[in-house]
Amino acid sequence: MDSVYPVLTPMAVDSSRPFPLIRNKSLNLAALLLKKEKNELEFATVQVPSVLPRVVTVPCEEKGKTVVILLEQIIERNIQKLFSNYEVICCYPYRVMRNADLTIDEDEAEDLLKEIEKQLKKRQWGEAIRLEIEDGMDKRLLKILKKELHMKEENIYHINGPLDLTFLMKVYGLPGHEELKAKKYTPQPVKEISPDEDIFTSIRRKDILLFHPYQTFDPVVAFVRQAAKDPDVLAIKQTLYRVSGNSPIIASLAEAAENGKQVSVLVELKARFDEENNIIWARKLEKAGCHVIYGLVGLKTHSKITLVVRKEEEGIRRYVHLGTGNYNDATAKLYTDMGLLTCNPLIGEDATAVFNMLSGYSEPVSWNKLSLAPLWLRDKFIDLIEREKKNALAGKSAHIIAKMNSLCDMEIIEKLYEASQAGVKIELIVRGICCLRTGIPGVSENISVRSIVGNFLEHARIFCFENGGREELYMGSADWMPRNLDRRVEILFPVEDEDLKKKVKHVLEVQLADTVKAHVLGSDGVYEKVDRRGKPLVNSQEKFCEEAMEEGRSLGKEVQSRVFHPMQ
Numbered sequence: 352m353d354s355v356y357p358v359l360t361p362m363a364v365d366s367s368r369p370f371p372l373i374r375n376k377s378l379n380l381a382a383l384l385l386k387k388e389k390n391e392l393e394f395a396t397v398q399v400p401s402v403l404p405r406v407v408t409v410p411c412e413e414k415g416k417t418v419v420i421l422l423e424q425i426i427e428r429n430i431q432k433l434f435s436n437y438e439v440i441c442c443y444p445y446r447v448m449r450n451a452d453l454t455i456d457e458d459e460a461e462d463l464l465k466e467i468e469k470q471l472k473k474r475q476w477g478e479a480i481r482l483e484i485e486d487g488m489d490k491r492l493l494k495i496l497k498k499e500l501h502m503k504e505e506n507i508y509h510i511n512g513p514l515d516l517t518f519l520m521k522v523y524g525l526p527g528h529e530e531l532k533a534k535k536y537t538p539q540p541v542k543e544i545s546p547d548e549d550i551f552t553s554i555r556r557k558d559i560l561l562f563h564p565y566q567t568f569d570p571v572v573a574f575v576r577q578a579a580k581d582p583d584v585l586a587i588k589q590t591l592y593r594v595s596g597n598s599p600i601i602a603s604l605a606e607a608a609e610n611g612k613q614v615s616v617l618v619e620l621k622a623r624f625d626e627e628n629n630i631i632w633a634r635k636l637e638k639a640g641c642h643v644i645y646g647l648v649g650l651k652t653h654s655k656i657t658l659v660v661r662k663e664e665e666g667i668r669r670y671v672h673l674g675t676g677n678y679n680d681a682t683a684k685l686y687t688d689m690g691l692l693t694c695n696p697l698i699g700e701d702a703t704a705v706f707n708m709l710s711g712y713s714e715p716v717s718w719n720k721l722s723l724a725p726l727w728l729r730d731k732f733i734d735l736i737e738r739e740k741k742n743a744l745a746g747k748s749a750h751i752i753a754k755m756n757s758l759c760d761m762e763i764i765e766k767l768y769e770a771s772q773a774g775v776k777i778e779l780i781v782r783g784i785c786c787l788r789t790g791i792p793g794v795s796e797n798i799s800v801r802s803i804v805g806n807f808l809e810h811a812r813i814f815c816f817e818n819g820g821r822e823e824l825y826m827g828s829a830d831w832m833p834r835n836l837d838r839r840v841e842i843l844f845p846v847e848d849e850d851l852k853k854k855v856k857h858v859l860e861v862q863l864a865d866t867v868k869a870h871v872l873g874s875d876g877v878y879e880k881v882d883r884r885g886k887p888l889v890n891s892q893e894k895f896c897e898e899a900m901e902e903g904r905s906l907g908k909e910v911q912s913r914v915f916h917p918m919q
Contacts, residue, residue: 352432355425358403361433364394370499371396375449375477378405378423378515381492382430384437392440394495397433399423399444405518408525417525421513443488445496446514448481486511533806536896538567538684539903550577551661554670554692560851561690562858563676564807565899568683571657571690572599574672578659579607585667586613586660588706590652594632595681601632605639613660614641617709619652644710647840650725652709654828654842655690658702669699673844675811675826686810687892689826689855691844695720698844705842724829724841729762731843732831735816735823736766736775742819743774750817752859754780755830756810758787758800763831771797780862782809784832790874800872801881803865805892814843815859824852858895865891 362371363384373379378399383392399405399422407425411418423444430442479500484493486509497507523532543559544550550573553559561570576599578584587607594601608614618633620626637643646652655674660667676688697719704715705723722731736751743749751770758764758779764787771777777798779787789798803809814825829841846855862869867890870878 355400355403355422356429356432358400359397359426359433361395361397364396364495364499373447373479373500374398375451376446376515377401378444378446380423380426380430380442381445381488381496382434382442383440383489383492384434385440386437392491393437394492395434397426397430399426404521406521406525415527417527419522419525421518423513441489441492443485443492444514445485445488446483447479447500448483449477450480451477481506481508483508483510483514485509485514536564536806538564539899540906541566541570542902542906544570544573549581550574550692551581551659551670551694554694555668558695558848558851559692560846560854561674561692562854562895562899563683563688563690564685565687565895568680570692571672571674571678571683572603572680574659574670574692575600575603575607575657578661578670579603579610579612581661583662584612584659585662586615586658588615588658588660588702589678590617590619590654590656590709591629591632591678592619592651592653592655593677593679593682594628595679596628598632598678599680600678601635604641605636608636608640614639615644615706615710616641617644617646617652617706619646621646621651642710647709650838650840652840653835654705654723654840656702656705656842658699658706668694669696669702670694671698671702673698673826673842675813675828686808687895689811689813689858691826691846691851695847709840720845722825722827722843724835724839725837728827728829728841728843729836732763732814732836733766735814736763736770738818739775739816740766740770740773742817743770747819748817749773749775749819750815751775751777752780752813752815752863753777753831754809754811754813754859754862756782756812757784757830757832759784760831760833760836761786763836767798768794771795778863780809780859785872788874788876789872801863801865801869802872802878803862803869803891805868805890807892811858813855813859815856822852822856824855826855861889861894862891864889868892 364370380397380399382395384395385392403422405422406419407422409418409420427442431439479502482496482500482502484507541559541561543557544553550570575587578587587604589604604614604616616636618629620629633643633645655676655678657672659670661670672690672692674688674690676686698721701719701721707713722728739749739751758781767777767787772794775797779798779800780803781800782802782804785800787798787800789795789800812827812830816823824846825843826846827841827843829835829843835841846852866881866883866886867888869881871881872878
């Protein structure tokens, strides 16, 4: 009565009050009411307010116990108070999902930013495509919802339990019960980057591999921050797809522009569900004096690249960061991604060509090291697979290891089947969608697929090709999906330093040895846990945490050993 009742808005439906617009993904309660003097059933709905916490802690005297109730259950048990002149026959929760695709004619749009802003307002009221209801809902109530929302039977989901399970994140965050939770992990410092020197000196010494969240994302933030303050830096260019709510990278880019540097930023306005956020950042950067590009017509720019142009004694030097994940310091603590910091002149030259292509119309005749979608990347992958196939047919050992989020590109799958038939050993680590079938006799007997789902979200894309003993390793922003290879700007970059190649290969080998969090795809299309009999227990994510902490500890000892002690 004190906290919930004043916020609720019960909505009856009759001839003068039409069926209300139910907001996308909002949780609602539907009720059938009977007026006391009439013998007629009426429909009413009330939205469960998202401004109030959904998980309510109930006082409990028993020590070490926490009792919770969901907000919709509180409302349901007291719904009679909202309809005092009626008898409530039944009450059930329901949730509507609407089509969230934005229909934007980019060729016709005069200003993409304003067009997307206009379309975002319509998203809440898109066509209803899914209705979630509590299992056992009264058939009369369901009939009304089905009719009013124009819902087909196959799009109605009967759920045995609470709707919208995202509230479980809040339950996990409740204080206490630490013994039931995964131990908190603190990302470790990067050995090759010394806090005593500027990051450009570290990069000049040697290419640096970053592995998040096992290693901290701070070097990426420091790379942009130091570039913004460094008087020798002439220009900063960066692509942004998804950034955090209070991004230090955005602040540094704005500061760089205010310091008189040339700052060019591609902010991808079409990053789904981040459109609003990205519009705010684009405006902020424009105000600070940055050159802001909104992406390319008809394509999403999904590549992760930063270029810093610096004036040094030897002349102009280009520093580049390339990554498999977004420039988002918040998700970098949750998603496993890899990055490369380099001042390789050939990669620097390619990076300049990338930004010239994004901001203007120039297209390089050829690339030194980078491969880009949508024009060159598909052919690159097909050539690499074909080369392994030829090696296998020539009697040489041939091996492909590929790690990604999704695999559903038909042409790539066909090429993998052909390579398997030729005798290429193919090991795939695919976290999500996989349209390839393993174990088809004479087709895919040499292919294995595993999915690893752990405390961190597996997000890195890594590709390893044996190449007749001269192994090639690549990382990038693209999955093997038509949208990545044909409709997005993506970058694939090589890992060429021998020490770094060993580190990246180690990541793949540990994940292929995982017996705790890995599930293996069978020929029937079903994922099964790894048969652990006779195998050591390997949790790849925990192993990477341990290795990073071990390196962090040795780094701490090195720092301590450099402390200056005055002579007694």
